[in-house]
Every structure is written in C-alpha cells, then in structure tokens.
Amino acid sequence: MAEDEPSLSLVWETFTGYQRTAALKAAIELDVFTLIGAGIATVDALAERCDTAPRGVRALLNHLVMDGFLTRDGERYGLSTTAAVFLNRNAPAYVGSAITFIASPMIMEGFTRLTDAVRRGGTAIPDDGALAPEHPVWVEFARAMAPLAGMTALLLANLLDVEHAPAWKVLDIAAGHGMFGIVLAQLNSGVQVTALDWKNVLAVAAQHAQAAGVSARFRTLVGSAFDVPWEDGYDLVLLPNFLHHFDPATCERLLTKAHAALAPGGRVVIVEFAPDDDRMGPPDAVRFSLTMLAGTPAGDAYTFAELETMLQHAGFQRATRHELSPSPARVVIAER
Amino acid sequence: MAEDEPSLSLVWETFTGYQRTAALKAAIELDVFTLIGAGIATVDALAERCDTAPRGVRALLNHLVMDGFLTRDGERYGLSTTAAVFLNRNAPAYVGSAITFIASPMIMEGFTRLTDAVRRGGTAIPDDGALAPEHPVWVEFARAMAPLAGMTALLLANLLDVEHAPAWKVLDIAAGHGMFGIVLAQLNSGVQVTALDWKNVLAVAAQHAQAAGVSARFRTLVGSAFDVPWEDGYDLVLLPNFLHHFDPATCERLLTKAHAALAPGGRVVIVEFAPDDDRMGPPDAVRFSLTMLAGTPAGDAYTFAELETMLQHAGFQRATRHELSPSPARVVIAER
Numbered sequence: 001m002a003e004d005e006p007s008l009s010l011v012w013e014t015f016t017g018y019q020r021t022a023a024l025k026a027a028i029e030l031d032v033f034t035l036i037g038a039g040i041a042t043v044d045a046l047a048e049r050c051d052t053a054p055r056g057v058r059a060l061l062n063h064l065v066m067d068g069f070l071t072r073d074g075e076r077y078g079l080s081t082t083a084a085v086f087l088n089r090n091a092p093a094y095v096g097s098a099i100t101f102i103a104s105p106m107i108m109e110g111f112t113r114l115t116d117a118v119r120r121g122g123t124a125i126p127d128d129g130a131l132a133p134e135h136p137v138w139v140e141f142a143r144a145m146a147p148l149a150g151m152t153a154l155l156l157a158n159l160l161d162v163e164h165a166p167a168w169k170v171l172d173i174a175a176g177h178g179m180f181g182i183v184l185a186q187l188n189s190g191v192q193v194t195a196l197d198w199k200n201v202l203a204v205a206a207q208h209a210q211a212a213g214v215s216a217r218f219r220t221l222v223g224s225a226f227d228v229p230w231e232d233g234y235d236l237v238l239l240p241n242f243l244h245h246f247d248p249a250t251c252e253r254l255l256t257k258a259h260a261a262l263a264p265g266g267r268v269v270i271v272e273f274a275p276d277d278d279r280m281g282p283p284d285a286v287r288f289s290l291t292m293l294a295g296t297p298a299g300d301a302y303t304f305a306e307l308e309t310m311l312q313h314a315g316f317q318r319a320t321r322h323e324l325s326p327s328p329a330r331v332v333i334a335e336r
Numbered sequence: 337m338a339e340d341e342p343s344l345s346l347v348w349e350t351f352t353g354y355q356r357t358a359a360l361k362a363a364i365e366l367d368v369f370t371l372i373g374a375g376i377a378t379v380d381a382l383a384e385r386c387d388t389a390p391r392g393v394r395a396l397l398n399h400l401v402m403d404g405f406l407t408r409d410g411e412r413y414g415l416s417t418t419a420a421v422f423l424n425r426n427a428p429a430y431v432g433s434a435i436t437f438i439a440s441p442m443i444m445e446g447f448t449r450l451t452d453a454v455r456r457g458g459t460a461i462p463d464d465g466a467l468a469p470e471h472p473v474w475v476e477f478a479r480a481m482a483p484l485a486g487m488t489a490l491l492l493a494n495l496l497d498v499e500h501a502p503a504w505k506v507l508d509i510a511a512g513h514g515m516f517g518i519v520l521a522q523l524n525s526g527v528q529v530t531a532l533d534w535k536n537v538l539a540v541a542a543q544h545a546q547a548a549g550v551s552a553r554f555r556t557l558v559g560s561a562f563d564v565p566w567e568d569g570y571d572l573v574l575l576p577n578f579l580h581h582f583d584p585a586t587c588e589r590l591l592t593k594a595h596a597a598l599a600p601g602g603r604v605v606i607v608e609f610a611p612d613d614d615r616m617g618p619p620d621a622v623r624f625s626l627t628m629l630a631g632t633p634a635g636d637a638y639t640f641a642e643l644e645t646m647l648q649h650a651g652f653q654r655a656t657r658h659e660l661s662p663s664p665a666r667v668v669i670a671e672r
Contacts, residue, residue, distance in 0.1 A: 006421035008662070010404055011431065012620065014360045015438045017353035022447035023626060024350045029451045053457025055636070059625040060454050062611075066619040068346055085342035095347065102351045111358035115365045118396050121389025275398075283402040284348065289395040290359060300391070326344070 023063045025103050028096040032060070033069070033079060033087040041076045094147055101144035106130055106137040110294030122297040129295050131245060133224065134198050138176065142197075142204035146177035149240075153183035155324040156271060159331060160236075162188045168235040171261060172196065173225050173254070174242040178205025178218070180271070181238060185214040196221040196228065225254065230261040237261055240271040241329075244288070247298035248310055255314030262336040268316065270307060274330040277305045284328045307332045359399045361439050364432040368396070369405070369415060369423040377412045430483055437480035442466055442473040446630030458633040465631050467581060469560065470534050474512060478533075478540035482513035485576075489519035491660040492607060495667060496572075498524045504571040507597060508532065509561050509590070510578040514541025514554070516607070517574060521550040532557040532564065561590065566597040573597055576607040577665075580624070583634035584646055591650030598672040604652065606643060610666040613641045620664045643668045 027033060030050050040049050043061065047054040061077050064070040069087065071078040079088060087096045101107070109125055110117065116124035123129040130137045162168070167190030172181035175195035182205075185191045195205050195218065202220040209218035221228055225242070237258040243251045258268045273288040275281065285301055292299035302310070308319045316334035323330055363369060366386050376385050379397065383390040397413050400406040405423065407414040415424060423432045437443070445461055446453065452460035459465040466473045498504070503526030508517035511531035518541075521527045531541050531554065538556040545554035557564055561578070573594040579587045594604045609624040611617070621637055628635035638646070644655045652670035659666055 004417060006417045007404075008418075008422060008431070010418050011360075011422050012664075014356050014403060014405075015435050016620075016623070017355075017357040018439065018444060019353075019447055019623065019627065019630075020350050021353040022450045022630075023623075024347075026451040026454055030454065050455075052455045056454035056457040056629055058615075059629040059636075060450075062615050062622045063626040065616070066622050067350060068343075069350075072616065081340060081342045082344075082346050086344060086347050093342075095344070099351050103354065108354060111355055114358045114396075115362040118362055118366065118392035119386075119388045121392040279394075279398050280401070280408065286398045286402050287352070287355070287359075290399040291355065293392055293395040294355075294358070300395075328348075 020063075020067055021099075021103050023060060023067065024069065025099050026060060027064055027069070028087065028099050030060075031089060032057075032064075033083050033096065034089040036070070036077055037079055037084065037088040037090065041078065043075070093151065095151075097144045097146070098148045099144070101137075101141045104137060104140055104144075106135075107291075107295060110291075114290075114294050117294050122293065123295050125295065128297050131296060134200065136200070138198060138201045139204060142177040142201050146179055146204075146208055149177050149179040150183065152271070152324060152327045152329050153179045155327050155329075156180060156269070156331065157183050157187050159322055159324065160184070160269070162191065166190065166235075167192070169233060169263070170194070170236045170238065171230060171234045172238045172240070173230075173258070174240075175205050175238075176201060176240075178202075178208050180240045182209050182212045182214055182218065184236075185209075185217050186212050189217075192217045192219075194219050194221055194231075194234075196223070196225055196230070198222070198224075225257075230257060232261045233263045234261050235263055235266045237266070237268045238271070239268060241273075243270060243307070243310075244272060244292050244301055245296050245299040247300075248302075248306065250298075251302070251310050252313045255310055255316070259315045259336055264336065266336050268311070268334050268336075270332040270334075271324075271329050272307065272332070273301050273328060274307065274332070275301055275303050277303045279303065282328060285330070304330070304332060356399075356403055357435075357439050359396060359403065360405065361435050362396060363400055363405070364423065364435055366396075367425060368400075369419050369432065370425040372406070372413055373415055373420065373424040373426065377414065379411070429487065431487075433480045433482070434484045435480070437473075437477045440473060440476055440480075442471075443627075443631060446627075450626075450630050453630050458629065459631050461631065464633050467632060470536065472536070474534060474537045475540060478513040478537050482515055482540075482544055485513050485515040486519065488607070488660060488663045488665050489515045491663050491665075492516060492605070492667065493519050493523050495658055495660065496520070496605070498527065502526065502571075503528070505569060505599070506530065506572045506574065507566060507570045508574045508576070509566075509594070510576075511541050511574075512537060512576075514538075514544050516576045518545050518548045518550055518554065520572075521545075521553050522548050525553075528553045528555075530555050530557055530567075530570075532559070532561055532566070534558070534560075561593075566593060568597045569599045570597050571599055571602045573602070573604045574607070575604060577609075579606060579643070579646075580608060580628050580637055581632050581635040583636075584638075584642065586634075587638070587646045588649045591646055591652070595651045595672060600672065602672050604647070604670050604672075606668040606670075607660075607665050608643065608668070609637050609664060610643065610668070611637055611639050613639045615639065618664060621666070640666070640668060
C-alpha cells in the first residue's frame with residue numbers, strides 16, 4: 001500500500017473521510033438515490049419532494065457527484081452505476097440500510113474515543129460497548145444489515161451446496177437478522193433452523209423468516225449464547241460474525257459448546273472478516289481489527305491460523321479455509 | 337467521476353470513511369509517525385514508548401499500512417513517503433496538526449447533523465455554529481492550521497511577487513494563524529501587517545509573528561471584522577478563507593468595507609476553495625460547499641463568477657482569477 005510520491009491529497013482525503021460518510025448517510029436518509037432513480041432529477045424537484053432547502057440539496061448532490069455516486073448533466077442528476085445497483089431502494093442488491101449500523105452513533109462513538117482505546121487495548125465506550133446484554137444496537141444491526149448479509153448468506157449457501165444437502169438441523173448463533181439460516185432454509189425445504197439471540201433481535205429475524213416464507217421451519221432460542229442451553233444433534237452450528245467480539249479464551253468456550261451441540265459428522269461454520277496470517281491483507285479484514293478494538297473490550301479480527309488454533313483447543317480435528325468472493329467475508333468449517 | 341462497473345467497495349469505503357479519519361487522528365495524537373521516523377519501529381517498542389497496550393498499537397499500525405501511511409516489513413514498520421513528508425512532526429512540511437481542526441468536535445458535529453442541515457439549508461448546530469462571537473474553535477484553528485496555511489501563504493506571496501514589491505501596508509482580515517500576512521512580512525522587510533481577529537485568536541497569531549521574526553511589523557486589531565473600524569490607506573486587504581462563512585449580501589458588505597480601506601491602486605486579495613463556475617470541479621472545492629452547509633447558517637464555497645459579482649457590487653472594477661497549484665486554494669484579486 002506504500003506509494004512513491006508524497007501525496008497531500010491522501011492526507012486530506014483521510015482527514016475529511018468522515019465527511020464522505022456523512023454525505024452518503026444523509027443521502028440515504030433522504031432517499032435521494034431512490035428519488036433520482038425514479039426521475040426526480042433536479043435540485044428543485046428533489047427539494048420539493050424531500051421538503052428540504054434547495055441550497056442544501058445542491059451542496060449534497062454535487063458532493064455525491066465528486067464521490068462517484070451521482071452523475072450530472074447540466075441541471076439534471078443521474079445515478080452512477082454503483083448507486084443504481086446498491087443504493088436505489090428499489091434495486092434488488094440495495095444495501096443502503098447498512099449505513100444505519102456501520103455509522104450508528106454507537107459504533108462511531110468507539111472511533112471518537114479511538115486514541116483511548118489504543119491506549120487501553122480495548123473499547124473506551126463505558127459498559128463494554130455493544131456487548132452489554134440486550135443492547136439495542138443489535139436490533140438496528142438486524143434491520144440494517146439484512147440486505148448485505150443476505151448476499152453473503154447466499155454465497156455461503158452455495159459453498160455448503162445446501163441444495164443437494166439432506167434435511168439439516170441448523171443452529172444459528174447470534175443470528176441477528178437471521179439471514180444465514182433463513183437462506184439455507186429457503187434453498188432446501190428440509191432444513192430446520194434454530195436462531196439464537198436477544199429477544200428483541202429475534203423479533204426482527206422472525207419477520208425476515210416470514211418474508212422469506214420459511215417461518216414453519218424457523219424457531220427461536222432467546223438469550224445469551226453463553227448462558228442458554230443450545231440442545232444438541234445439530235448438523236450445522238453457524239457462528240456468523242460473532243467470534244470477533246471476544247478474546248480467544250471466550251471464543252474457545254463457545255466453540256467447545258458448539259462441538260457438544262453437533263451430531264456426529266456435524267460441522268461448525270465460522271464466517272469472519274479474517275485477515276491473512278501475516279495481517280498484511282485483505283485491507284478491509286486488517287482494518288476490521290481496529291473496529292473491534294474501538295468497539296469491544298477484547299475482540300479482534302482473527303486470522304485463519306488463530307481460528308484454527310481455537311478450533312483445535314475446542315476439540316475439532318481438522319478445519320478447512322474458504323473464500324466467499326466477491327464478499328470480503330471468509331469461512332472456516334470444522335467437523336466434529 | 338462516474339464509473340462503469342458497480343463497486344460495492346466504493347460503497348463500503350464511504351460507509352467506513354470516518355474510521356480512516358479516526359485512525360489517522362489517533363496516530364497523530366499518539367505521535368506515531370514521529371516515533372517511527374525516529375526508528376521506534378515495532379509494536380512493542382511503540383507501545384512501551386507511548387504507554388499503550390500492544391494490541392491497540394498493532395491494530396492501529398496495521399490499519400495505517402492499509403491506508404497508505406505506513407509500510408511493514410515483518411515486525412518492523414516504516415513511514416510511507418506521504419507520512420514521512422507530511423506527518424512526521426520533525427519534517428519541514430508537517431501538516432498533521434490540521435486534523436485537530438478538520439476533525440474537531442465542532443466541525444464534526446455539523447456533519448453529524450448533516451441531514452438536518454440539508455433540510456433547513458444551513459447548519460443544524462445551535463447558535464450559528466462556529467460563527468458565534470469569540471468561539472474557541474478559532475483558537476484551535478489558528479494553532480492547528482498554521483503549517484498548512486503557511487504553505488499556501490508562500491504560494492500566495494510568490495503570486496503577488498512580494499519580494500519585488502514596495503513597502504506594502506497589509507490588512508489581514510480574520511487573520512487566524514496570521515500566516516498570510518506574516519509570510520509577506522518575512523519575504524519583504526518593508527511590509528507592515530495589521531491582523532484583525534478575536535483577541536484570543538490574535539494571541540496565537542502574535543506568537544507566529546514572533547517565531548517568524550516579524551513582530552516589529554505586525555500589529556493587531558481586536559474584534560469582529562464587521563464591527564471594528566479597519567482604518568484606511570492599505571495597499572492590500574487580505575480575505576483568506578473568510579467569505580465562505582457568509583451569505584452573498586454579507587460578503588458584499590465586507591468587500592465594500594475592504595474597498596473603502598484601500599489606498600488608491602490598492603487591491604483586495606481573496607483566497608478561497610472556489611469551485612468552477614459549473615460546480616463540476618475541482619473535487620475538494622465542490623465538496624467544500626457541503627462543509628459550509630454543515631457548519632454555517634448561510635455560507636458557501638463561492639465560484640469565481642459569484643465572487644466577481646460580489647466584487648462588482650462592492651465597487652471594484654475588474655478582478656483576475658488565479659490558481660495556487662499545487663494547493664487547492666484559488667485566488668481572486670481586484671483593484672480598487
């Protein structure tokens with residue numbers, strides 16, 4: 001990532017990075033991309049439709065042109081290809097809602113206190129940040145991240161070849177939006193899903209299960225993954241984006257519980273932002289380590305090697321590593 | 337700025353842009369770049385020197401490698417060319433302090449409330465944001481922005497060919513750090529500078545004048561640029577990065593006052609982030625319009641054409657447009 005010429009632009013872009021986040025967030029909150037996609041394409045038309053000041057809309061739209069999300073031809077604005085595919089609420093791959101979580105006050109607070117977090121080696125948000133029991137940010141997460149997670153879940157379902165699988169009994173730990181289990185159930189009518197999470201979060205997952213038409217094969221287990229009994233006999237235990245919140249010893253405790261919950265031949269499936277073993281890439285996975293530092297007491301982005309060590313300590317024999325390209329997520333699967 | 341392929345990476349990078357700002361801010365606050373520049377180059381050595389947790393330092397450093405500010409070779413970190421030139425406190429072109437202003441809580445608050453600002457067409461920060469009298473953010477500004485402004489001031493001094501100028505009498509309006517006047521005085525021993533700003537801000541400018549060895553030709557005028565009499569007979573009235581805080585009518589009032597303060601043949605010199613007349617570039621100038629929306633009641637990034645109209649209304653006859661490349665700042669000069 002080093003460059004040869006000194007770049008004051010790179011410094012300035014990074015100094016002002018938060019402004020690009022804020023501009024995109026405002027545009028999503030005002031649903032500007034959906035409106036422009038529907039042909040409401042001038043400053044005045046948008047201002048009238050959104051009940052906003054024209055000078056506010058103009059400044060926002062021009063910023064978004066510079067950022068690559070809009071195009072402009074005279075007084076008319078249009079969607080860039082990226083905005084048309086991912087930010088128009090009517091597009092099948094819409095992921096705009098994710099900003100509600102990724103730039104939520106809770107997550108941003110961790111980064112506001114980042115210098116302190118670096119000093120102490122863990123979040124500087126009081127009360128363990130988002131890991132406090134029943135924290136409402138996870139309801140936000142479940143709603144906001146469902147579209148993005150749905151895409152990753154589909155890639156995972158393909159990796160697992162669920163369409164040719166027998167009638168799996170699946171346990172989805174810290175299910176959140178529930179999408180990882182729900183997509184498996186959608187693609188194979190024999191799959192039964194048990195989703196575990198806080199009660200208020202599971203209400204959102206249950207809505208997603210209903211919308212996906214799999215409610216009859218979707219049941220919920222309410223409470224903390226650490227305290228609630230999981231039952232046993234599962235073919236798959238999913239741990240999607242969960243281990244990174246905890247220190248390795250805690251992860252091993254969870255994996256030991258997963259091991260005990262599996263039927264013979266059953267598998268644990270870990271989905272993570274996993275950096276390479278030398279932490280030199282991929283960029284977003286390496287950066288994610290700082291997200292966990294900012295927001296959790298002792299979490300981290302674990303490498304494949306670190307995850308394999310935890311699995312071994314939890315009694316698993318062998319683990320396999322998988323990419324979910326084009327998603328940045330990676331997968332480790334280990335058999336009981 | 338449109339691209340042909342839809343890019344989920346662009347969306348993700350923008351969602352998380354604020355995290356890159358926070359990482360760089362933490363690194364500057366912990367003075368990581370200066371320490372690495374001095375050869376303190378491993379996680380453990382830096383953690384000991386900064387009295388921080390090794391896991392915090394590791395997550396921060398690896399993030400900075402991904403962002404282009406550090407290099408890494410095994411366990412040793414080094415400065416990228418950009419960091420060596422601009423972020424090492426011992427480098428002559430150090431500008432790291434600017435983040436203290438650009439990502440100050442005050443400026444960031446405007447962007448936190450950006451959706452509201454777009455709706456109302458002006459800042460959603462109470463009490464007119466940073467424009468409240470004696471607002472302490474301007475002391476922060478004067479300290480933080482001096483190095484970056486010093487570079488721009490040098491480019492401006494070259495544009496004005498100050499070294500071959502007669503003994504100019506210069507008025508620097510809303511002088512802040514004072515660098516625009518100070519650099520002129522440094523390069524021509526006949527130049528006399530009067531700097532106008534709030535009292536607490538001028539204390540910082542006076543320190544800069546002393547450090548530059550021009551105290552004897554640097555005097556201050558305390559108060560609001562709108563209320564304090566400016567006196568007259570100036571050869572140059574500088575308006576560096578000031579007009580963008582106000583609406584056009586207010587700018588015209590200031591320019592009329594500048595006109596009256598000039599000696600015959602005197603010139604007003606406006607330094608601004610000025611977008612092209614169609615507001616299709618340069619990117620940072622176009623984006624700056626949103627910064628003013630977020631932080632001021634009615635300010636804007638004015639185009640060359642808009643500035644020329646204001647100058648005309650204020651009684652100036654002709655104006656010339658200038659670039660300050662490689663700085664993104666632009667200049668309009670108008671003769672009385």
